[in-house]
Amino acid sequence: MVERRFSKILIIFFIILATFVSIFPFFWMLANSFMSEDQIFALPLKFWPDKLFKKGMWDNYREVFSNFSFALYTWNSFFVSFLAALGQIIVCPMAAFAFAKMRFHGRRAIYTLLLMTLMIPVQVIIIPEYYLMMKLGWLNSYLPLIIPSFLAGAFGTFMFISVFEAIPTALFDAAVIDGASAYKILWRVYFPQATASTATLFIIAFMNNWNDLLRPLLYIINPKLFTVTMGLTRFQNQYTTKWGLILTGSVISVLPLIVVYIFCQRYIIENQMSSGVKG
C-alpha cells in the first residue's frame, strides 16, 4: 500500500514537471512582454514583470502595434489560413469519397503517389513551385500560400478515407436504393457523418498555414501582405536584442492559435489518437 502511494506521488510529480516544462516558455513569453528593457537586462534576474498591473503595462504592446502593423499581419494570417483550411475541407472529402467508395482505373496509382508525397520535404519541390508562381504572376499575392495547400492536402484526404470507410454500409445502401446521386451521398450522407473530423482538419490546416514561414518568406514582398509569423521574423531581425518587444510580438502571434486550441483541444487530441491507432 505504501509502495503504491509512493509510486502515485512519483507519477504526479513527473506529470507536473512535464506540464511545467511544456508551458513555462509560454509564461515566460507573456511575462517578458510586460517587462521594461531595464528589467530584462537586470542582474540578478527578476521574474515578476515590473510593469504588470502598473502604469505603462501595455507599453510594449502599444509600441509593437504602432511601429509594426501587427494587427494587419494578424488579419492577413486569418484570411490566408481560413481560405486554405476551407479549401481543404471541401477538396479532401471529395477525393476521399472517390477513393473509399468507388473503383476506377488508376485509383491505386493515384493513391500511392499521394501517399508518397507525404514523405517528401517541401524544400525538394519549392524551387519549381516558385518558378511556376513567378510565371503565373502570382508573386506578392496570397494565391501561392492558398492554392497549393488547397489542392494537395494529402493528409486530409487520408484522414477522410479512414472516416468514410468506418461509416456503416447500411447507410450507403439505403441512400443508393433511394436513388440518391453520388454527390448527394457524399455531401448529404457521408460528409455530415464526419463533422468532428472536418472540424479537426480545418483547425490543423489553419494552424499549419498560420505557422508556415517558408512560403510567405518567398512569395510575399509587400509589407502590407505579411503574415504574422513572417512579420515576427522581420521584427526579430530588426530589434535583435529588444526582447520585451520581440516577445510581445511572439505573444501576439501565438495567442489566437492558443485561444482556438483551448476550445478545441479535445477534438484535436482525440483525432490524433484515432489516426495513430489506424496507422
Place this chain on the structure above:
Amino acid sequence: MSEKQKFKWHSWATPWILVFPTLIGLVIFRLIPIVSSFFLSFTKWNLITDPKFIGLKNFKELFSDPVFWKILGNTLKITAGYVTGGMIFGLLLALLVNNKLRGMNFFRAAIYMPVITSSVAVGIVWTRILGPKYGILDFFLKKIGITAPYWLQDPSLAIWTVTFVQVWKMSGYYMILFLAGLQAISKEVIEASVVDGATPTQRLFRVTIPMLAPTTFFVLTVAIMDAFKNFELIYAMTMGGPQNATNTLVYSVYLNAFSYNRVGYAESIAWVLMVVVGLLTVGNFFIKKYWAQPLE
C-alpha cells in the same frame, strides 16, 4: 462489392470529377516539381535567365565541398537525435499520462500545446531562455555553481540545442500517438501478466513495449518525416550558424536558391535530401517487415 457490377450508382466520370482537384494539385504542385528539381540539378540557373545544362558539375562541386559534408553530417545528427529523443520522451510521457488521475485531460492538453504553436515563436522564446548572462537557464545554473556553456553560440553544442528545442516542441505529438497505442492494448493481456506475477518493470518491457510495436513503427515513420521540418526553427534561432554548425540540407536549399541565387546548385542539394529521405524510408520498410507486425 459484387452487386456493383450489375448496378451502377454513379457514372464513370463521377470519381474523376471528385478526384480532379486533388489530381491537379498532385501533378502540378508535387509530381512536376519533383521531376523538374531532378533535371534542374544538372543546370546552372538563377531563376531569371534560361537554365544552362552543366552535367554533373553541381554534384562534383557539392561532393568536394567540406561545407556540404558538414551540412549532411548535421542533417543526420539532427535526424538521429530528434527521432531518438522524440520517441523516448513521447513514450515516457504517454506512459505517464496513461495513468488515471483527476485533471489528466488538462495535463495532456498542456503538454501537447507546444505542438500547435509556431516554430518561429518557439525558437524566439527559447533563444531568450537559453541566452547568455540574461537567460533564465544560465541564471539558475549559476546559482548551483555551474557556468553554463554558450548553448547557441558554441559550434559544437548549437546543433544539439536546436535538436532539443525541436524535441521539446514535438514530444507531445508522439505522446498522443503512443497513448493511442497504449489504450489499444487489451486489458486482459495486462491483467493476465499481473495474475502471473509480473513486476511492473517486467510488464513494461515484456508486455507493453512488445505489444506497442505497430504503434512504435508508425511513430518512427512520422518522426523521420518531422525530422526534416526544422527550417523555421533554424531560421528563428541560428540562421544556420555559427559557422554552419546548425546548417542542414533543408536550410541550405533555401540559402543557396534564394540568398545566393544558385538555384541549380540548390537543386542538387535538394536531390541529396531526397535520396536521404528515400534511404530512410527504405530502411523503415525493412524495420517494418522484420520487426514490427504489419499494420494491415
